[in-house]
Amino acid sequence: xxxxxxxxxLFVVFLGALFIYVSEDIPDFGDPYSPANRYVNLHxxxxxxxxxxxxxxxxxVIPEELSSRIKARGFPSPSETEYSVEEVEGGWDVxxxxxxxxxxxxxxxxxxxxxxxxxxxxxxxxxIPVRWEEKCEEEIGVPNMVTAGLADYRGYxxxxxxxxxxxxxxxxxxxxxxxxxx
Amino acid sequence: MIIxxxxxxxxxxxxxxxxxxxxxxxxxxxxxxxxxxxxIATVYVEMHSxxxxxxxxxxxxxxxxxxxxxxxxxxxxxxxx
Amino acid sequence: MNGKxxxxxxxxxxxxxxxxxxxxxxxxxxxxxMVGTEGAGGGFQGGVVFAASIVLFTVTFGISKGRKRLPxxxxxALNSLGLYLYAGVGLLCIVLSLGAAQYLNYAAxxxxxxMSPAHTRAxxxxxxxxxxxxxxxxxxxxSIFFDLAWKGEGKKNKDKNKGxxxxxx
Numbered sequence: 001x002x003x004x005x006x007x008x009x010l011f012v013v014f015l016g017a018l019f020i021y022v023s024e025d026i027p028d029f030g031d032p033y034s035p036a037n038r039y040v041n042l043h044x045x046x047x048x049x050x051x052x053x054x055x056x057x058x059x060x061v062i063p064e065e066l067s068s069r070i071k072a073r074g075f076p077s078p079s080e081t082e083y084s085v086e087e088v089e090g091g092w093d094v095x096x097x098x099x100x101x102x103x104x105x106x107x108x109x110x111x112x113x114x115x116x117x118x119x120x121x122x123x124x125x126x127x128i129p130v131r132w133e134e135k136c137e138e139e140i141g142v143p144n145m146v147t148a149g150l151a152d153y154r155g156y157x158x159x160x161x162x163x164x165x166x167x168x169x170x171x172x173x174x175x176x177x178x179x180x181x182x
Numbered sequence: 183m184i185i186x187x188x189x190x191x192x193x194x195x196x197x198x199x200x201x202x203x204x205x206x207x208x209x210x211x212x213x214x215x216x217x218x219x220x221x222i223a224t225v226y227v228e229m230h231s232x233x234x235x236x237x238x239x240x241x242x243x244x245x246x247x248x249x250x251x252x253x254x255x256x257x258x259x260x261x262x263x
Numbered sequence: 264m265n266g267k268x269x270x271x272x273x274x275x276x277x278x279x280x281x282x283x284x285x286x287x288x289x290x291x292x293x294x295x296x297m298v299g300t301e302g303a304g305g306g307f308q309g310g311v312v313f314a315a316s317i318v319l320f321t322v323t324f325g326i327s328k329g330r331k332r333l334p335x336x337x338x339x340a341l342n343s344l345g346l347y348l349y350a351g352v353g354l355l356c357i358v359l360s361l362g363a364a365q366y367l368n369y370a371a372x373x374x375x376x377x378m379s380p381a382h383t384r385a386x387x388x389x390x391x392x393x394x395x396x397x398x399x400x401x402x403x404x405x406s407i408f409f410d411l412a413w414k415g416e417g418k419k420n421k422d423k424n425k426g427x428x429x430x431x432x
């Protein structure tokens with residue numbers, strides 16, 4: 001093996017390791033517990049202990065009043081379709097997740113959180129587009145939301161896309177130039 | 183987002199596509215594909231997605247047509263299937 | 264198109280003057296699209312429009328002049344410079360924040376002490392990243408066009424001393 005190709009191999013291995021290290025700590029986009037994009041406030045608040053809300057939730061039954069309020073907001077109401085109340089860690093009190101065959105889409109989660117003042121239960125819903133719309137302006141000062149999304153929220157994809165274009169150019173150079181020197 | 187306008191444009195697209203396939207002269211086919219890119223770019227813009235329309239217009243009509251014509255300079259003009 | 268030896272196409276004054284008039288404006292428009300984030304489009308579209316202006320120039324003035332405008336050395340440099348800018352800024356976030364920030368997380372750059380983190384992100388995105396993408400895309404599309412249109416490389420090897428007198432259909 002010529003020293004040059006050994007060096008090249010070492011360099012490629014180093015780049016691979018860097019790539020793996022770099023992509024380790026990026027929160028995977030769909031993970032509902034990742035802090036960056038977990039919830040969107042639905043501004044529905046139900047006073048706790050109204051009619052035994054606490055224990056009915058703990059028993060896994062979704063009260064009618066809660067789901068009717070959610071339905072009134074235009075979201076699919078948890079009680080009609082098969083939703084189940086589950087234990088949840090990560091700072092939430094209740095998670096209502098849709099029962100799906102494989103694994104429920106994160107967009108169908110409802111989180112309930114105990115509010116301090118007036119002990120209310122506030123309903124949050126997990127949704128990337130709504131969060132993108134609300135938080136994009138304050139997080140990234142770019143007026144054009146599409147560019148903000150392309151460059152920062154999905155900056156890793158655009159990096160990959162640019163690399164693909166770069167590789168395509170190099171491939172064309174290698175294929176179409178047979179003048180001896182590269 | 184005017185539905186009838188979309189339908190007319192999309193139908194026009196189908197015509198362009200069929201013409202691009204059936205025409206024998208390759209240069210005419212390339213020009214038809216350039217027209218195809220422009221019409222599909224208008225459809226995108228008309229559906230309120232300006233970025234995609236802009237990209238399609240720039241890449242589809244601007245670059246790809248030029249590449250195909252440059253590639254055509256290397257081969258023969260007539261399609262001999 | 265039977266031109267003199269080596270020059271297949273004839274110069275056409277009208278086309279040349281119009282192109283000489285249009286190319287700068289296309290390039291200004293491409294830069295406007297590439298750097299400004301107000302309007303639609305970002306680095307990629309700006310780069311393609313810039314490459315289209317180079318293609319227009321090459322088609323009218325012939326490959327040798329086009330190649331003089333964007334020589335091979337510049338082409339190779341710009342190819343990787345754009346991608347280097349993009350990935351470099353991403354890596355800079357990790358380096359400057361001593362490993363605290365994630366890759367490509369521009370808020371972690373020390374700039375965000377001067378401006379608000381949102382402004383740092385906006386600045387990084389609309390200037391460094393978009394220009395990086397634009398550079399790469401522009402030089403790649405231009406180099407693909409030059410390679411495709413480089414018709415005479417076969418026989419050029421034999422007569423090395425003829426310089427790069429291209430024969431272009």
